[in-house]
Amino acid sequence: MEPREAYTRAHDVFDRAVHQVGQAWDAPTPCPKWTTRDLVNHLVSEQLWVPHTVAGETVEQVGDRYDGDVLGPDPAAAWVSASAAAQRAWRDVPDERPVHLSYATVPASEYRWQLTLDLSAHGWDLAKAAGAAPDLGDALATALLDEFTDQIPLWRGTLFADEVEVPADADPQTRLVALLGRDPDWAPPA
Numbered sequence: 001m002e003p004r005e006a007y008t009r010a011h012d013v014f015d016r017a018v019h020q021v022g023q024a025w026d027a028p029t030p031c032p033k034w035t036t037r038d039l040v041n042h043l044v045s046e047q048l049w050v051p052h053t054v055a056g057e058t059v060e061q062v063g064d065r066y067d068g069d070v071l072g073p074d075p076a077a078a079w080v081s082a083s084a085a086a087q088r089a090w091r092d093v094p095d096e097r098p099v100h101l102s103y104a105t106v107p108a109s110e111y112r113w114q115l116t117l118d119l120s121a122h123g124w125d126l127a128k129a130a131g132a133a134p135d136l137g138d139a140l141a142t143a144l145l146d147e148f149t150d151q152i153p154l155w156r157g158t159l160f161a162d163e164v165e166v167p168a169d170a171d172p173q174t175r176l177v178a179l180l181g182r183d184p185d186w187a188p189p190a
Contacts, residue, residue, distance in 0.1 A: 001143035003095065003112040009140045010116040011083060013123035014043060018079045020130040025075055029129040030186045031122075036129050039122055040075045046115060047079075050086035054093045054108060058100040113147050120144055121180050124173070128186055134173070141172035145179070152179050 001009075018040060021027070025037040034042070045066045052062045071078040095109035120136055127134035136144075152160055161181030166174050174184045 001139055003109045003116065004090075006140060006143050007090070007112050007116045007119070009137065010119035010123065011087065013134070013136055013140070014119045014126065015079070015083065017123045017126035017130060017132065017134070018076050020127060020132045021076070022130070024130065027129050028189060030125045030182050036126060037071065037075055039126055039129075040079055041069060041071050043119065043122055044070050044075075044078050044082045046118060047082035047086040050115070051089035053099045053101070053111065054089050054097065056098075056100070059102050117144055117148055121177070121182070124177055124182070129188055131188055136173045136176070138172045141176045145172060145176055149179065156181070 021036050021040075025035065025040075027036045029036055029039050031039060048066045048070060049062060070082070090112070093108050095107060095112075097108040098105050099108050099111045101111065120140060124134040124136060152163075156162060163181060164178040164183050166178040166184060170178070170184075177184050
């Protein structure tokens, strides 16, 4: 799967999950330190960065304008607005365009894959928190496993928890979330 299609599918996963939250913006998520609102705030902030980043701005140029609460009183509306702006910004961006991230300048395709992973992982988290059945789809989960299986161990302890053990014949979504340190059986507290 090419990066554009993967990003679009991941966006749809997260978008679906945002609209499943209802009014439960303080609900716990599989990310122990984040509520549903915290998680959506993180993704909205990322999406707000996209137009700047793909236009060639540096981290220093963007500065701290998206620190703190970027959701306001309507988290779902903030997501819709920010994600639409990000999708517009991604149109016609060549894969090889350099983008400046906090740790390096990388091709746009690498940045898009990173956003795809974050949208997918947190789309799964948010759907679980909302009590819905997350569905990344086998094709997207497999593409993310192919792209990131070797990189995830390097990010343990900073971005991801330890891998959760699952059967070798588990479906791609289960293998992916387990690789990302999430318990595939997580459920909201009763």
